Amino acid sequence: MDSTIITFMNEFNFLMFLLFAFMYSYQIFYMFVAFKAKQNKYTEMQNIHPHKFAVIIPARNEELVIEQLIKSIKNQNYPENMIDIFVVADNCTDNTAQVAEKAGAIVRERFNKIKIGKGYALDYMLKIIENEYSSSKYDGYFVFDADNLLDENYIAEMNKTFNQGYRVITSYRNSKNYDQNWISAGYALWFLHEAEYLNLPRMVLNSSCAVSGTGFLVHADVFKDNGGWIHHLLTEDIEFSVSQIIKGEKIGYCRNAVFYDEQPVTFTQSWNQRLRWAKGFYQVFSKYGRELISNIFKGKRNSFSCFDMTMMIMPAMLVSSISILVNGLFYLAIFMGIFEGKGMLHGATMGILNSFVWYYGILFVLGVMTTLTEWRKIHCSGWKKIAYTFTFPIFMFTYIPISVVALFKNVEWKPIAHTVVKSLDDVR
Known part of the structure; x- marks a missing residue:
């Protein structure tokens, strides 16, 4: 009896692994596409048509970091009269508004x-711009978090992609504090992987990319058609991406537009942030999942993009949650004496360890591959770059309990304090 049960659990865990691998096997093809794209020589495009842009920065108690962001925008290799900076000091209890205004931004305070x-702060500022600055006639809107820093060619490079006809564009997300610890490195390494091994191949294959939190550009007509920023789930960036893709919008990626942001460094901060992300993914799937899946089978131009987004927002967390739930119930049954037999606990544990080794190996390969190809862009000592490839799978494994808790817990948005005060020169 005990060998039969152990065999069943081992087969169950192996089946979960195969299901996971099958669902994301297309991303292996993405990697080959990315490798080939990286080998192609970059052809410089002329910036023949500079557009006028508004930069919107929602900021809550960001007096320490927002000045450096505004300076990096002011130092762009782009016509200064074609960029206006707007800051929403959102429910601030510090001097964010004063610091931003002194640095040269147009500031409005919001208390709600x-x-x-x-999302609410973005919509608030969009309406102010529409009512008070309509004569400026902005062609597009950049959205940044207050802790970001921009490479000096960021806006010029984004403008080139904008001129190709893309109405929503995301960019290359690097980190200000990659070297701080294994948590900040885990975030940063995933964002680098997301940029070059998900969005780059999507761009090459003429599919749609996805906006990730910050560092993106939206055509003015998109906001006009939507009636402002209307997305207020816990992951408003993914909700925006999914809703635009369902409408047939193709989101672009500009790999030469580099920005840096600050990653959490404590596990408590990381847990709270990723718990919100996990809950937000569930919310997005609940709201848009049926339409996404329906579009996969309609044979439209965005069918594959809808499949890609479906894989992005749901299955990994769902499969992980089911797996941990079944294994948890099995262990509970052993400890309660429902399942008895010599070696039952040992056999079950060995089966889970085997699954762990497989998953660790896959994530380790992803981390090593990304680290090697992005080596020069990772601002960190060489030994730390190597060390953090080993901790990267552990960081990713912590999503498993987070995704389970998110199923049952009521999650609310919580601000994360940003304290890494660096200029662009300091980062590089």
Whole structure:
């Protein structure tokens, strides 16, 4: 009896692994596409048509870091009269508004304890721009978090992609504090992988990319058609991406537009942030999942993009949650004496360890591959770059309990303090 049960659990865990591998096997093809794209020589495009842009920065108690972001925008290799900077000091209790205004931004303060979050702040500022600065006629809007820093060619490079006809564009997300610890490195390494091994191949294959939190550009007509920023789930960036893709919008990626942001460094901060992300993914799937899946089978131009987004927002967390739930119940049954037999606990543990080794190996390969190809862009000592490839799978494994807790817990948006005060020169 005990060998039969152990065999069943081992087969169950192996089946979960195969299901996971099957669902994401297309991303292996992405990697080959990315490798080939990286080998192609970059052809410089002329910036023949500079557009006028508004930069919107939602900021909540960001007096330490926002000045450096504004300076990096002011130092762009782009016509200064074609960029206006708008800061929403959102429910601030510090000097964010004063610091931003002194640095050269147009600042508006917002106080609302009910409608809390980045989406509401964005919509607030979009309406102010529409009502007070309509004569400026902005062609597009950049969205940044207050802790970001921009490479001096960022806006010029994004403008080139904008001139190709893309109405929503995301960019290359690097980190200000990659070297701080294994948590900040885990975030940063995933964002680098997401940029070059997900968005780059999507761009090459003429599919749609996805906006990830910050560092993106939206055509003015998109906001006009949407009626402002209307996305207020816990992951408003993914909700925006999914809703635009369903409408047939193709989101572009500009790999030569580099920005840096600050990653959490404590596990408590990381847990709270990723718990919100996990809950937000569930919310997005609940709201848009049926339409996404329906579009996969309609044979439209965005069918594959809808499949890609479906894989992005749901299956990994769902499969992980089911797996941990079944294994948890099995262990509970052993400890309660429901399953008895010599070696039952040992056999079950060995089966889980085997699964762990397989998953660790895959994530380790992803981390090593990304680290090697992005080596020069990772601002960190060489030994830390190598060490963090070993901790990267552990960081990713912590999503498993987070995704389970998110299924049952009521999650609210919580601000994360940003304290890494660096200029662009300091980072590089």
